[in-house]
Amino acid sequence: MLSVDGLTKRFGGFTAVNQVSFEVGEGEILGLIGPNGSGKSTTFNLIAGTLTPTAGSVRFQGREIGGLKPNLVCRAGIARTFQIPRPFTRLKLLENVALAAYYGAGERIGRSEAWSRAEDALALVQLPVDGETTIDGLGAAGLKKLELARALATRPRVLLADESLGGLDESEMDQAADMLEHIRRQRGITIVWVEHIMGVLMRVVDRCVVLDHGEVIAEGLPQVVASDRKVVEVYLGGDAGEVQAQVAARARSETGAGGTS
Amino acid sequence: MIDIFLLEAILNGILLGGVLALLALGLNIVFGVIDVVWICYAELIMFGMYGNYVLHKDLGWPLLLAFAVCVVVVAVLGVLLHWLVIRPVLGGAPINQLLVTGGVLTFMQALATLVFGIEFRNLGISMPSLELGEIFLSQSRIWACGVSLVAVALLWLFLKKTYLGTAIRAISQDREIMPLMGVKPGRIYLITSAIGGGLAGLAACLLVLQYDVHPAIGLTFGPITFMVCVMGGLGNLLGGFLAAFIFAQFIQVGGFYFELEWGYVFAFCFFIAMMFWRPQGLLGKRA
Numbered sequence: 001m002l003s004v005d006g007l008t009k010r011f012g013g014f015t016a017v018n019q020v021s022f023e024v025g026e027g028e029i030l031g032l033i034g035p036n037g038s039g040k041s042t043t044f045n046l047i048a049g050t051l052t053p054t055a056g057s058v059r060f061q062g063r064e065i066g067g068l069k070p071n072l073v074c075r076a077g078i079a080r081t082f083q084i085p086r087p088f089t090r091l092k093l094l095e096n097v098a099l100a101a102y103y104g105a106g107e108r109i110g111r112s113e114a115w116s117r118a119e120d121a122l123a124l125v126q127l128p129v130d131g132e133t134t135i136d137g138l139g140a141a142g143l144k145k146l147e148l149a150r151a152l153a154t155r156p157r158v159l160l161a162d163e164s165l166g167g168l169d170e171s172e173m174d175q176a177a178d179m180l181e182h183i184r185r186q187r188g189i190t191i192v193w194v195e196h197i198m199g200v201l202m203r204v205v206d207r208c209v210v211l212d213h214g215e216v217i218a219e220g221l222p223q224v225v226a227s228d229r230k231v232v233e234v235y236l237g238g239d240a241g242e243v244q245a246q247v248a249a250r251a252r253s254e255t256g257a258g259g260t261s
Numbered sequence: 262m263i264d265i266f267l268l269e270a271i272l273n274g275i276l277l278g279g280v281l282a283l284l285a286l287g288l289n290i291v292f293g294v295i296d297v298v299w300i301c302y303a304e305l306i307m308f309g310m311y312g313n314y315v316l317h318k319d320l321g322w323p324l325l326l327a328f329a330v331c332v333v334v335v336a337v338l339g340v341l342l343h344w345l346v347i348r349p350v351l352g353g354a355p356i357n358q359l360l361v362t363g364g365v366l367t368f369m370q371a372l373a374t375l376v377f378g379i380e381f382r383n384l385g386i387s388m389p390s391l392e393l394g395e396i397f398l399s400q401s402r403i404w405a406c407g408v409s410l411v412a413v414a415l416l417w418l419f420l421k422k423t424y425l426g427t428a429i430r431a432i433s434q435d436r437e438i439m440p441l442m443g444v445k446p447g448r449i450y451l452i453t454s455a456i457g458g459g460l461a462g463l464a465a466c467l468l469v470l471q472y473d474v475h476p477a478i479g480l481t482f483g484p485i486t487f488m489v490c491v492m493g494g495l496g497n498l499l500g501g502f503l504a505a506f507i508f509a510q511f512i513q514v515g516g517f518y519f520e521l522e523w524g525y526v527f528a529f530c531f532f533i534a535m536m537f538w539r540p541q542g543l544l545g546k547r548a
Contacts, residue, residue: 048441070440079441086438088431095427102424104443111424154443 001026001190002047002078002158007056007066009042016042018214019056024158029184029191031201031222034211035234040194041083043211044160047192048080049073060158075106079156083194085143093133093146097121097153104154121153124183141172145179152183158190159183173200180204199246202226223247267517269396274513276398278506279406280467282413284482285489285501287460290416291339293433293496294453297347297358301366303483305342305458307373309335309465310474314382324386332462339458340451347454348447366479373476381473388470405467412463413502416456420498429453433496488532494545504543508532 002024009017017039024030034040045051047058049070058066065073087096094115101121102114109117122129125145138146151159161180168176180191181204195201202208208225210218218228225231226247288302299305309331316327346365350357388400420426432439432449439446464482472478489508493500508528516524539545 050437050441069445071443071445074441074443082438086435088434090434091427091431096431099424099427099431100442103428106443114424150442 001028001061002192003059004043004047005057005059007043007046007058008054009039009046009051010054016214017046020211020214020216021056022209022216022219024190024192026190027184027188028207029180029193029205031198031205031208032192032194032211033196033198033201033208036196038211039214040196040211041162042214044080044162044192044194047073048078048160071103074104074154074156077106077155077157078160079104079151079154079158080160081144081147081151081162083162085147087135087143087146087150089135091135092131093129093135093138094118094122094131096135096146097149100150101153101155106155117155118149118153121149124152124186125149125179141168141175144168144176148179148183152187152189156189158192161191161193173197177201177204198226202246203250223251265395267514269398270513270517271510272396272398273402274510275506276402276406276509277513278509279409280402280464281485281489281505281509282502283409283460283464283467284486285493285505286413286416286498287457287464288486289490289493289496289498289501290429290460291453291457292490293498294429295343295347295351295450296436296496297351298362298487298495299342299457300359300362300483301342301369301479302457302461303479303481303486304366304369305335305338305461306465306468306482307474307476307479308338308369309462310469310472310478311373311377311382312462313466313469314384314474317384318382324384328466331466332459335462335465336455336459339454339456339461342458343450343454348450366483370476370479377476379476381475383473384469386470399471401467401470405471408463408467412460416460417498425452485528488529492532492535492542494542497542497544500542500544 004023005021007017007020008015020039020043022030032040032043042051046053046066049065049068049072053066056066057064060076060078063076065076065078068076087093088099091099097118098114101117102109102111105114105117125148127142127145127149135143135146148161177200180193183189184191193201193205202222205222207220208218208222209216210225210228210231212234217234218225218231226244284306288299291297291299312331312334313327316322316330317324322330342362342365346361347358350361388404390397391400391403420430428439428444428449429452432444432446436446439449468482472481485508489504490501492508493502493504511528511531512524514524515527516522
């Protein structure tokens, strides 16, 4: 679906992303993790077109999209959210989403079609609104949902979710993780999830790519990555026990449910 | 009972306010969306006034046809201004953006002097005054105010009710995020420039009925337009609208009690006082 190959970004003498390669399969949830400053967000920006790669390629459904302008990447079918939600506060909530639906679709759609796609996306993230709802009343969790709805309204094939859980409490984090799983199940959307809170991510991702200092240091199934010596060393540190517990809990529940994954 | 002449001055202030509101609108929408100040805005109006003069007076076109053509031509001029002059310096320092549009101002003034000379020209149309009891109101002012208000209302509806208008409002708030929703900012900028130019063209049609056109006419409208915009909060459309009417009242009522020139003095003093009290403008947010 999405394949990143030898992706490199230098800012002057500083290499933020160095020879990063990974594949994302259709319908997969891939966790892109790493400590702060490891190059996760830069990788994201390179895929979304906000930054232009210094070298390497990004292929989406077989087509090279590396270096395309963000509006074209969006129309090709890749949507993104921001770590810190950036809604248009002067617009009504539904307008925010409808605008994305109208311009972000790869095709020309009518006014009412955009409107219903917006309502559809808001229903998918379980954010009930009417035409008059403003942004003001939304809390951190609500803003995250709006951010997701805005990305989903463009009807993407791939969703790039940037640190969706920052600023949320534990139960909200669980809900948000379930939400991504729900979106994938309902729409078959492929998801790349950038996150530095690793524990909750481990519950829902199919595979992980771990970055450190702009390079991939580990890749694979959550249980494999979580017990990787290098990952534990550079990244998990004291949290290793907790993350491994999450992975173990998931393994138990999956065995209990008949191992459907 | 209120003095009949004071009432007349207040009514005239309202009429002037309508025109100032239109003048401010074009400059404000361009600044609000593109974040560039068209220093040469009033020179676009001058261009439109000369256009009307040539089409109607020299070529003998019907007045309304000349008006329509001028609005379109100045809109195109706005697009060219953005494409040729603003776009290359869009990411540059704000002072560079001021300087290039300032350069266009000088260029257009000089060009007008070369082509038309320095004499004052007018369409030679004089509309009779409207008599309301003992109050006399200039008909061309009433038309100007009426058309301005209709234009302001239409633009407001466009910005509120259409996706393109919504995108224009959105991009004025966060230009970085719009491309991620499939919007090409350059296209929105060109459309906004066309709207800004079109409004300058419309203002030219209304002003050419009341004022003679000459190469320095921009100095009559330019500074006051900037002051109205800044007083309302630069880029804030509603603020500019309110400020236009407040400003116009200062000019007309101040002019009534003293002399017309004093009206301007009061208005400018008020502006300076406002800048101490609310430097961000009436409805502007403090940066």
